[in-house]
Amino acid sequence: MSSTVDRDLALHLEALRKQLGDTVKVEDVGDVVRSFLTSLSGDVSAGDLKLYGEVQSLAAYIHNAKVEIAALKPQDIQNQYIASATDELDAIVGATENATNSILDAAEKLELLTSELPSETASRLTEQTTLIYEACNFQDITGQRITKVVKALKHIEERIDALVVAFGPEIQGSELNGVALDGNAPVTDEDLLNGPQLPEKAHDQASIDALFDNI
Amino acid sequence: MAVDKNMHVLIVDDYKTMLRIIRNLLRQLGFVNIDEATDGSMALQLMRGGNYGLVISDWNMEPMTGLQLLREVRSDAKLKNTPFIMVTAESKSENVIAAKEAGVSNYIVKPFNAETLQAKMVSVLGEF
Numbered sequence: 001m002s003s004t005v006d007r008d009l010a011l012h013l014e015a016l017r018k019q020l021g022d023t024v025k026v027e028d029v030g031d032v033v034r035s036f037l038t039s040l041s042g043d044v045s046a047g048d049l050k051l052y053g054e055v056q057s058l059a060a061y062i063h064n065a066k067v068e069i070a071a072l073k074p075q076d077i078q079n080q081y082i083a084s085a086t087d088e089l090d091a092i093v094g095a096t097e098n099a100t101n102s103i104l105d106a107a108e109k110l111e112l113l114t115s116e117l118p119s120e121t122a123s124r125l126t127e128q129t130t131l132i133y134e135a136c137n138f139q140d141i142t143g144q145r146i147t148k149v150v151k152a153l154k155h156i157e158e159r160i161d162a163l164v165v166a167f168g169p170e171i172q173g174s175e176l177n178g179v180a181l182d183g184n185a186p187v188t189d190e191d192l193l194n195g196p197q198l199p200e201k202a203h204d205q206a207s208i209d210a211l212f213d214n215i
Numbered sequence: 216m217a218v219d220k221n222m223h224v225l226i227v228d229d230y231k232t233m234l235r236i237i238r239n240l241l242r243q244l245g246f247v248n249i250d251e252a253t254d255g256s257m258a259l260q261l262m263r264g265g266n267y268g269l270v271i272s273d274w275n276m277e278p279m280t281g282l283q284l285l286r287e288v289r290s291d292a293k294l295k296n297t298p299f300i301m302v303t304a305e306s307k308s309e310n311v312i313a314a315k316e317a318g319v320s321n322y323i324v325k326p327f328n329a330e331t332l333q334a335k336m337v338s339v340l341g342e343f
Binding site: 097100101104107108111126129130133134136137138139140141143144187189192193194195196197202203204205208211212215 | 228230232233235236239240243274275280282283304305306307308309310311312313315316321322323324325326327328329331
């Protein structure tokens with residue numbers, strides 16, 4: 001009878017509650033379902049069977065998800081690829097900084113020559129060194145863009161870590177911490193630190209001037 | 216009245232290369248008394264001990280940002296009238312608005328050229 005099943009279910013759930021408390025970890029769901037199904041006794045209705053089938057499918061789905069995530073080797077992504085990418089990007093910043101300083105060294109030495117040159121030539125040389133100084137702006141922008149990418153990688157790393165933890169020891173990890181973004185939160189100083197925008201999205205000096213003058 | 220090119224100028228940026236670029240551009244414009252700071256708190260310390268006719272500051276620095284420095288300067292009785300130009304890659308509208316509301320004298324977006332730097336200095340200081 002279905003009422004027998006309901007009573008058995010209630011007793012079984014109570015036993016599980018005493019054993020595990022009100023919260024069951026994702027990694028334990030499969031075991032709980034298995035334990036419940038093997039403990040069934042008495043008459044089972046068609047509705048009960050359908051429900052058990054659904055629960056079994058759910059358990060299988062969770063198991064498969066764990067296998068697939070484990071196959072992705074999330075800890076390799078975290079420990080090897082992201083760490084390596086971060087190092088590479090840091091190296092790019094270092095290399096461009098060194099190169100820029102070498103260019104600046106050379107430009108400053110050229111500028112020193114102006115005192116030994118006729119004024120017209122000196123003036124032309126100064127114009128060219130100015131262009132070199134201006135062009136060296138790129139290093140600052142490059143550094144800031146790469147810092148943004150490194151921050152994004154670190155964010156991905158944290159999410160992978162949370163995923164690994166959520167799915168338990170089978171893929172070496174605990175619980176995915178979803179961080180809700182509150183669109184109505186007040187803008188803080190930190191929110192204003194966006195770094196350089198991509199060229200197609202960035203305001204140019206003229207639009208900055210127009211905005212500045214209209215505030 | 217002509218701008219005194221002997222005035223002390225403070226440039227603030229956490230990228231030493233950028234400090235060097237701005238210093239060179241200022242030198243080409245005839246300014247010789249140039250000091251440098253690598254974040255807002257260092258700049259504030261220098262300002263409290265010196266007499267600067269102009270501050271040219273980056274925004275994105277730690278531990279004290281250019282915006283925080285600007286607010287400190289504008290709330291300090293001795294420093295509040297110091298001309299302050301923000302030179303930054305932060306080019307979103309909300310950044311310009313926040314800087315203007317905090318009392319910035321002018322705003323230059325990176326990358327910039329010598330002509331823009333000179334034009335903004337003229338708009339803040341007058342012809343030189």
